[in-house]
Amino acid sequence: MPNETKRRIDRELPDPVICTVDVVLLTLVDDTLQVVLARRSQQPFQGLAALPGGYIHPATDRDARDAAERVLREKTGLRSPYLEQLGVFSGAGRDPRGWSVSVAWYALVPWEALETRWTAHLEIVPAGSVRGLPFDHERIVEEALDRVRSKSSYSSLPVHLCREPFTLPQLQAVYEATLGESINKVSFRRKMEELGFVEPIPGAQSGGAHRPAQLYRLRDEFRRNLSTTDRGINSGG
Amino acid sequence: MPNETKRRIDRELPDPVICTVDVVLLTLVDDTLQVVLARRSQQPFQGLAALPGGYIHPATDRDARDAAERVLREKTGLRSPYLEQLGVFSGAGRDPRGWSVSVAWYALVPWEALETRWTAHLEIVPAGSVRGLPFDHERIVEEALDRVRSKSSYSSLPVHLCREPFTLPQLQAVYEATLGESINKVSFRRKMEELGFVEPIPGAQSGGAHRPAQLYRLRDEFRRNLSTTDRGINSGG
DNA sequence: CGAATAGTGTCTGTAAGACAGTATCTG
DNA sequence: CAGATACTGTCTTACAGACACTATTCG
Numbered sequence: 001m002p003n004e005t006k007r008r009i010d011r012e013l014p015d016p017v018i019c020t021v022d023v024v025l026l027t028l029v030d031d032t033l034q035v036v037l038a039r040r041s042q043q044p045f046q047g048l049a050a051l052p053g054g055y056i057h058p059a060t061d062r063d064a065r066d067a068a069e070r071v072l073r074e075k076t077g078l079r080s081p082y083l084e085q086l087g088v089f090s091g092a093g094r095d096p097r098g099w100s101v102s103v104a105w106y107a108l109v110p111w112e113a114l115e116t117r118w119t120a121h122l123e124i125v126p127a128g129s130v131r132g133l134p135f136d137h138e139r140i141v142e143e144a145l146d147r148v149r150s151k152s153s154y155s156s157l158p159v160h161l162c163r164e165p166f167t168l169p170q171l172q173a174v175y176e177a178t179l180g181e182s183i184n185k186v187s188f189r190r191k192m193e194e195l196g197f198v199e200p201i202p203g204a205q206s207g208g209a210h211r212p213a214q215l216y217r218l219r220d221e222f223r224r225n226l227s228t229t230d231r232g233i234n235s236g237g
Numbered sequence: 238m239p240n241e242t243k244r245r246i247d248r249e250l251p252d253p254v255i256c257t258v259d260v261v262l263l264t265l266v267d268d269t270l271q272v273v274l275a276r277r278s279q280q281p282f283q284g285l286a287a288l289p290g291g292y293i294h295p296a297t298d299r300d301a302r303d304a305a306e307r308v309l310r311e312k313t314g315l316r317s318p319y320l321e322q323l324g325v326f327s328g329a330g331r332d333p334r335g336w337s338v339s340v341a342w343y344a345l346v347p348w349e350a351l352e353t354r355w356t357a358h359l360e361i362v363p364a365g366s367v368r369g370l371p372f373d374h375e376r377i378v379e380e381a382l383d384r385v386r387s388k389s390s391y392s393s394l395p396v397h398l399c400r401e402p403f404t405l406p407q408l409q410a411v412y413e414a415t416l417g418e419s420i421n422k423v424s425f426r427r428k429m430e431e432l433g434f435v436e437p438i439p440g441a442q443s444g445g446a447h448r449p450a451q452l453y454r455l456r457d458e459f460r461r462n463l464s465t466t467d468r469g470i471n472s473g474g
Numbered sequence: 475c476g477a478a479t480a481g482t483g484t485c486t487g488t489a490a491g492a493c494a495g496t497a498t499c500t501g
Numbered sequence: 502c503a504g505a506t507a508c509t510g511t512c513t514t515a516c517a518g519a520c521a522c523t524a525t526t527c528g
Contacts, residue, residue, distance in 0.1 A: 015295040017256040019338055056327075058252045058336035063328035085324050088340045090293075091300035099295035101256055101338060103325045153467065169480070184518050189481080191517095210479040211525040230390065231516080232467045406507070421491050423509080428490095447506040448498040468489080 018100035021068045022053035022137065024086065024144035025076065026127070027111045028161045031177040033127035033148075035141055036114065038075045041121070044096050045134035049123050051141070052076065053102065064103040072107060077117035081109040082160035082224075086144050094136045102135075106144040108160035152178045153234055156197040156227040159218055167206050167213035168192060175233065183234050197227035255337035258305045259290035259374065261323065261381035262313065263364070264348045265398045268414040270364035270385075272378055273351065275312045278358070281333050282371035286360050288378070289313065290339065301340040309344060314354035318346040319397035319460075323381050331373045339372075343381040345397035389415045390471055393434040393464040396455055404443050404450035405429060412470065420471050434464035 025036040037049040052075040054067075061067040065083070072078050086104040094100060130141050151157045158178045162171055172188050192198055198216040205212035262273040274286040289312040291304075298304040302320070309315050323341040331337060367378050388394045395415045399408055409425050429435055435453040442449035 014256075014292045016253040017293060017295055019251075019254040019256065055251045056254060056336075056338075058254055058329065064325055064338065087322050088301055088325050090340070092295065099293075101293075101301065101340070103327070103338070167480085185480095186482080186519085187517055206480095208479095209527050210477080211481085211527095213480055230469045404507085422507095423492085424490055426508080443507095444499095445506095446500050447504085448500095448508085450507055 015099065018095060018097055019056040020053055020095075020100065020102045021056060021064055021071055022051040022089075022102050022104050022135075022140060023068055023072055023083075024051060024104065024106040024141055025072065025078075025081070026106060026108050026144070026148060026161070027114055027124070028174060028177055029111050029124065031173060033145070033178060034111075034124040035127055035130050036076065037123045037125060037130075037133075039121040039123070040134070048132075048134050049125075050134050051137045056103075065105075068103070068105045068107075076114065076122065077119075078107075078109060078113065081107045081113070082157075083107045086140070086147060089136055089140055102140075104140045104144070106148060108148070108157070110161055110163040112163045149179060151226070154229050154232050156195060156218075156222055159197065159222075164217050165201055165204060165215040166217075167215060168198075169213060171198070171216070179234055181234060188233065191229065191233045195227045195229055197222040252336065255332060255334055256293040257290055257332075257337065257339045258293060258301055258308055259288040259326075259339050259341050259372075259377060260305055260309055260320075261288060261341065261343040261378055262309065262315075262318070263343060263345050263381070263385060263398070264351055264361070265411060265414055266348050266361065268410060270382070270415060271348075271361040272364055272367050273313065274360045274362060274367075274370075276358040276360070277371070285369075285371050286362075287371050288374045293340075302342075305340070305342040305344075313351065313359065314356075315344070315346060315350065318344040318350070319394075320344045323377070323384060326373055326377055339377075341377045341381070343385060345385070345394065347398055347400040349400045386416060388463070391466050391469050393432055393455075393459055396434065396459075402438055402441060402452040402454050404452060405435075406450060408435070408453070416471055418471060425470065428466065428470045432464045432466055434459040 027034050027036060036052070038052040040046050040048050040050050052071055054071045054074070056064060056067045061070060065085070068083060069080070072081065072083070083105055086106050088101055088103055090101045092099045094102070127141070127145055130138060133141070148157065152175060158174045159171065161178065162174045168189060171192070172183060172185065175188070176182050197219055199219050201215045201217055204215035206215055264271050264273060273289070275289040277283050277285050277287050289308055291308045291311070293301060293304045298307060302322070305320060306317070309318065309320070320342055323343050325338055325340055327338045329336045331339070364378070364382055367375060370378070385394065389412060395411045396408065398415065399411045405426060408429070409420060409422065412425070413419050434456055436456050438452045438454055441452035443452055
């Protein structure tokens with residue numbers, strides 16, 4: 001037993017644990033969910049593409065959410081995307097530096113919000129083709145995708161992938177991309193009415209060819225909270 | 238800035254974080270969800286009733302789940318209840334010892350499994366009347382209850398509160414207690430058929446007065462995994 | 475006017491709830 | 502046989518999906 005360990009146990013304190021946050025940042029390009037990766041600037045795995053992540057800084061972070069927001073800001077410039085906790089990934093084997101706890105988060109942003117801040121150390125990969133990530137980041141991505149797909153089927157979650165203002169056909173396309181299946185148009189519009197998280201912008205209509213569509217925006221109450229239904233937006237769970 | 242902090246930052250390592258697990262152990266007594274609390278044997282808050290919890294021990298715990306199972310075993314003697322991660326509660330303010338991360342879990346057991354191992358430092362409190370807990374344990378309990386109630390409405394979760402073997406009317410009563418509302422008998426039985434996580438025990442029937450009921454058991458595939466439906470077991474979410 | 479997209483009216487099938495009926499035990 | 506609980510058959514209602522129809526733009 002190393003001396004440091006012995007000293008700690010004498011004081012009834014366990015060994016220290018490496019505490020980090022990792023963020024699965026998702027966006028939609030070409031109707032496909034994409035994961036945003038950042039090239040690692042530090043050891044271990046320096047130079048590899050990985051989930052944006054970093055140490056929790058107890059001196060400056062109020063809590064783990066604060067740490068995740070800081071990491072996202074530092075690596076992508078994003079200020080306040082939709083961000084939700086995914087869970088903890090922990091253990092002796094997942095990080096070569098030692099026993100670690102990573103608080104994992106997932107975030108959703110419209111591609112347009114990312115595009116303007118794009119830098120060379122960032123990379124996007126279609127959600128289904130994420131390979132060769134360090135740590136247990138592939139498993140974190142898998143769980144994030146499961147969670148996002150599942151929540152999309154009964155909540156307003158996917159709206160956070162959609163640039164505002166949007167039309168209902170656009171929003172439906174975002175849901176279809178997220179869920180990976182097509183949705184009945186009539187049912188979809190009924191559900192949006194029922195969920196009530198979007199509101200038409202008076203007088204605003206989309207331009208372009210063909211019949212213009214009503215423009216909608218997200219109601220303020222649902223920027224940080226989801227609107228949910230128990231019956232499902234599509235048929236499958 | 239304290240010296241230790243400075244030394245760590247020079248090495249690019251942040252301050253250490255206190256890493257613990259806390260478990261919201263739930264059981265059903267008198268058709269009411271109950272939270273199991275343990276009197277704290279150590280500082281801080283020594284002597285107060287709190288969620289069973291403790292430090293993560295990197296030297297012996299494989300991961301955070303392992304730590305939660307160990308804590309549960311040490312404080313209640315339970316070997317393998319249904320156990321699922323709730324999430325992380327973190328920050329500078331929640332623990333007087335300093336900046337901390339608690340990985341919170343919830344566990345479900347039939348009361349009969351607890352009764353036999355009951356000790357004086359344990360306590361049960363109806364889920365709606367949990368008051369005066371230290372740390373942010375009341376918030377953790379709230380979130381656990383929300384999660385359990387929500388999952389109960391579309392999954393096999395409540396079966397883990399039910400002693401085996403059980404009858405369908407008994408299982409329905411467990412669902413009703415967990416959801417806090419009565420369920421249509423015909424619908425409930427249809428749903429149990431659809432979810433398929435219980436199987437009749439051939440030839441086994443409940444005794445007692447009146448017409449005996451068919452006895453059921455949980456299928457082995459669903460001891461660690463839930464069976465879910467997207468349409469809901471009751472009407473409300 | 476034709477093509478294309480937006481949006482609606484309405485029918486049909488499915489699944490949930492209500493309710494009443496049958497079944498099987500004890501005393 | 503009365504009472505109590507287990508279980509089932511069936512009607513009604515609500516909601517999701519299909520499909521066709523109308524509406525509005527551009528060229």
